[in-house]
Amino acid sequence: MKSEIQNRPRRLLLCLDGVPHELIRKAQDRGLFDFFNAPTKLLSPFPTMTNVALSAMLTASPPAGYESLYFNRKTRQLQGGIRKYLGWRTPDKIPSSYMDELDYQEPLMFEFLIYVAGETVWRSDMRRFREGFLATPNNRDYFAFLKATDGLLHSQGPERLAIALESLDRILKEIRNVCGNETEIVLFSDHGMNLEENKRANLGTNLRRHGFQVQADLGDRRERSVCVPAFGLCSYAAAYCSTDDIVPEVAHSLVDEPGVDFVVYRDGDGVVVAGEDGSARIEKRGANGGSSYRYASINGDPLKLNSVVAALKNAGGIDAEGFGKDGLWFEKTKAHEYPDPLRNIYLSLQSPRVKHTADVLISLRDGYYYGWSPFGRLIRLAATHGNALRSSSNAFLMSTHRHLPEYVRADDARVLLRG
Numbered sequence: 001m002k003s004e005i006q007n008r009p010r011r012l013l014l015c016l017d018g019v020p021h022e023l024i025r026k027a028q029d030r031g032l033f034d035f036f037n038a039p040t041k042l043l044s045p046f047p048t049m050t051n052v053a054l055s056a057m058l059t060a061s062p063p064a065g066y067e068s069l070y071f072n073r074k075t076r077q078l079q080g081g082i083r084k085y086l087g088w089r090t091p092d093k094i095p096s097s098y099m100d101e102l103d104y105q106e107p108l109m110f111e112f113l114i115y116v117a118g119e120t121v122w123r124s125d126m127r128r129f130r131e132g133f134l135a136t137p138n139n140r141d142y143f144a145f146l147k148a149t150d151g152l153l154h155s156q157g158p159e160r161l162a163i164a165l166e167s168l169d170r171i172l173k174e175i176r177n178v179c180g181n182e183t184e185i186v187l188f189s190d191h192g193m194n195l196e197e198n199k200r201a202n203l204g205t206n207l208r209r210h211g212f213q214v215q216a217d218l219g220d221r222r223e224r225s226v227c228v229p230a231f232g233l234c235s236y237a238a239a240y241c242s243t244d245d246i247v248p249e250v251a252h253s254l255v256d257e258p259g260v261d262f263v264v265y266r267d268g269d270g271v272v273v274a275g276e277d278g279s280a281r282i283e284k285r286g287a288n289g290g291s292s293y294r295y296a297s298i299n300g301d302p303l304k305l306n307s308v309v310a311a312l313k314n315a316g317g318i319d320a321e322g323f324g325k326d327g328l329w330f331e332k333t334k335a336h337e338y339p340d341p342l343r344n345i346y347l348s349l350q351s352p353r354v355k356h357t358a359d360v361l362i363s364l365r366d367g368y369y370y371g372w373s374p375f376g377r378l379i380r381l382a383a384t385h386g387n388a389l390r391s392s393s394n395a396f397l398m399s400t401h402r403h404l405p406e407y408v409r410a411d412d413a414r415v416l417l418r419g
Contacts, residue, residue, distance in 0.1 A: 009184040013143040018150030020192030021396040032169040039398040041407045043339050044191040046348045047236040048392040051095045053190040056410040060098035064355045069231035071240045073356045077217040104132045104144035122148035157382035184401040194366035194391040198381045201259035201368045210253040218242045233371035236386030238358035251360045259368030265360045266349050275302035282346045292323035293342040303341050334407040339393045363387040
């Protein structure tokens with residue numbers, strides 16, 4: 001449902017897919033977007049993927065999976081994939097209800113073409129968005145989503161995106177001259193991006209070496225079988241296991257794979273995080289505003305939080321059972337190497353971020369990706385996203401009219417975007 005007239009300035013809401021906070025801040029340093037206030041760091045949920053992020057930011061229905069190719073837990077096989085991009089955008093190709101709010105998005109085929117013809121798609125996207133907004137009655141909000149920015153960064157890197165942002169700056173200044181202060185422009189992104197060349201993490205080879213079968217269909221419930229959907233070239237992966245009892249073994253077998261930063265899997269009401277630096281359990285107590293979290297080391301410190309735990313203990317912020325209030329954890333870890341890690345990683349598996357939640361989520365190091373091999377040979381991967389590190393987690397949010405908090409969680413963004 002499109003936004004109705006609000007008792008506030010008309011709002012142009014514009015999402016730039018994949019643009020990290022770092023690059024929009026540098027654009028402002030060069031004099032672009034000088035009519036905006038400073039950008040907020042909008043913390044994208046793990047895995048830092050578009051549909052996961054936007055469904056959280058807009059309090060919308062969860063997508064079926066982390067990408068268009070996903071494992072269906074009911075049928076126990078892969079569904080979706082490249083077929084999503086063929087033909088028209090029918091209801092079965094709409095991943096989340098947030099898309100019902102969009103006034104502009106690129107034609108369906110552009111979703112794939114942005115990675116192989118980013119320049120053409122970008123220019124077409126800009127033209128279509130500009131024409132659509134200027135043709136809309138000036139008494140209601142307008143919400144546009146531009147995906148070509150993600151394609152430019154993936155395939156050509158930040159230098160090419162910088163040129164595209166100059167074009168966008170000119171368009172937004174034109175819009176501002178036409179609309180004046182009666183229209184607030186809100187610019188934001190869904191996730192960040194690591195800005196370096198990436199090479200493939202060989203997760204399938206690793207699992208086979210540890211005695212697992214890697215296959216697309218787990219319907220026969222073969223013992224020691226795993227499905228790891230491979231589609232977009234991203235710095236995360238999701239694993240689905242044939243039986244529950246092999247989940248911890250699958251997770252820990254991946255820790256020694258070059259490129260794997262950490263793995264996380266459910267353990268009762270908590271989650272276990274394991275990486276090169278050890279393993280720990282994240283537990284939650286309470287709900288909503290009264291939530292508290294505990295980071296309990298099993299061996300080592302995979303999330304580099306022991307110093308934070310010690311500081312909170314010294315300040316009386318952690319109780320006798322080791323739990324600290326959610327708000328306090330947020331303040332102490334929002335700028336961490338893994339932003340807001342306890343709540344973010346816990347909820348990645350213990351909340352319905354997607355309809356078909358993985359058994360194991362794998363966060364890769366910056367500089368590594370997992371995905372569809374033919375796609376990897378088609379493009380040079382200059383940047384990517386998906387992991388829980390700061391580079392991918394730090395999206396941005398900024399307004400021409402409002403000064404916003406320095407950090408905002410994705411789950412708290414809707415009131416700032418739509419309220």
